[in-house]
Amino acid sequence: MKLLTGTLAGDRTPSVFAVSGDRATLVQDGAGDLTALIQSIAKGGALPEPAADAASVPVADVTPALPIARPGKIVCLGLNYAEHAREGGYDVPDYPAMFLRAATSMVPAGAPMVLPEASETFDYETELMIIIGKGGRHIAEADALDHVFGYTTFNDGSIRDYQRKTHQWTAGKNFDGTGALGPIVVTPDELPAGASGLAIRTRLNGRVMQDSNTSDMIFPAARTIAIVSEIMTLEPGDMIAFGTPPGVGHARRPQVWMKDGDVIEVEIEGIGTCRNPVVSEAALAREKAVTA
Numbered sequence: 001m002k003l004l005t006g007t008l009a010g011d012r013t014p015s016v017f018a019v020s021g022d023r024a025t026l027v028q029d030g031a032g033d034l035t036a037l038i039q040s041i042a043k044g045g046a047l048p049e050p051a052a053d054a055a056s057v058p059v060a061d062v063t064p065a066l067p068i069a070r071p072g073k074i075v076c077l078g079l080n081y082a083e084h085a086r087e088g089g090y091d092v093p094d095y096p097a098m099f100l101r102a103a104t105s106m107v108p109a110g111a112p113m114v115l116p117e118a119s120e121t122f123d124y125e126t127e128l129m130i131i132i133g134k135g136g137r138h139i140a141e142a143d144a145l146d147h148v149f150g151y152t153t154f155n156d157g158s159i160r161d162y163q164r165k166t167h168q169w170t171a172g173k174n175f176d177g178t179g180a181l182g183p184i185v186v187t188p189d190e191l192p193a194g195a196s197g198l199a200i201r202t203r204l205n206g207r208v209m210q211d212s213n214t215s216d217m218i219f220p221a222a223r224t225i226a227i228v229s230e231i232m233t234l235e236p237g238d239m240i241a242f243g244t245p246p247g248v249g250h251a252r253r254p255q256v257w258m259k260d261g262d263v264i265e266v267e268i269e270g271i272g273t274c275r276n277p278v279v280s281e282a283a284l285a286r287e288k289a290v291t292a
Contacts, residue, residue, distance in 0.1 A: 080243025114177035212245030
C-alpha cells in the first residue's frame with residue numbers, strides 16, 4: 001500500500017490516505033501521522049483498507065505532512081555508497097558512519113527547505129528512508145526486514161561548512177528545516193526486498209545531479225537494522241536513512257549549492273518524489289512578519 005499523510009483545504013489535523021495512481025482515498029481521518037497505525041500493526045493489526053464507498057480526491061489536493069511528526073530516533077548513515085565516500089575524500093567504510101538528526105530539522109515534501117543565515121553551503125542528498133514498524137533489540141539480519149513498516153524518500157540537506165567544522169557531523173546535519181521527507185510511504189509488499197535495485201536520483205531546477213541505484217548501498221536495509229539494533233532499541237516509528245549516492249554539490253567543480261528560489265527533487269523508483277522549494281531564512285522571516 002502507498003500511504004500519504006496530509007491535509008485537505010480547511011483541515012487542521014493531517015489524515016492518512018491510501019494512494020492509487022493520482023487519487024488519494026481517506027483511511028484514517030485526523031490521525032495526525034502514521035504513529036497510531038504503525039503501533040496497531042506492531043501489535044498484530046492489519047493495514048486498514050479504504051471503505052468501499054469512500055470518496056477519493058486528487059493527490060494534488062492533499063498538502064503533505066510529515067509521515068511521523070515526532071520520531072523517537074532518526075538514525076542516518078553516511079558514506080553508504082562507495083563512490084560518494086571517494087568523492088568526499090573518505091575511505092570506503094567497513095562499518096557504517098552514523099549520526100542522528102533532530103525532529104526540528106525535518107520538513108515534509110512541498111514545504112520550504114531553509115537556507116540558514118549562517119551559511120551558503122546548503123547541499124542536497126537523496127536517500128532511502130525506512131520507518132520501523134516492529135521494534136526490538138539485537139535483531140537478526142535474517143529477520144530484520146520483518147521490522148520495516150515502510151519506505152520513503154529523504155533529502156538529507158546538509159550545511160557543509162558546519163558539517164566539516166569538527167569530526168562530528170551533528171551541526172551540519174541539524175539546522176532547522178533542512179531535511180525533507182516523504183510524501184509517500186510504501187509498504188514492503190509493494191517493493192523488492194529491502195527496497196534494493198531501485199533507481200535513485202536528484203534534480204536541482206530540473207537538472208539531474210545524482211543518478212544511481214539502491215543496490216549500490218554498502219550497508220543494505222537488513223544489515224543496517226541488525227547493526228543499529230545491536231546498539232540501541234529500535235521502536236515503532238523510528239527512522240533510518242541510508243546515505244546518498246555520488247553527485248553531491250560539494251564534490252563538484254565548481255561546487256553547487258542550493259540557493260533561495262531553487263527547487264530540489266529527490267526521487268526513488270517505486271516510491272515517489274520529494275519536491276521542495278529552497279527558501280532563505282531571511283525570506284521566511286519577512287513572510288512571517290507580513291502575515292503576522
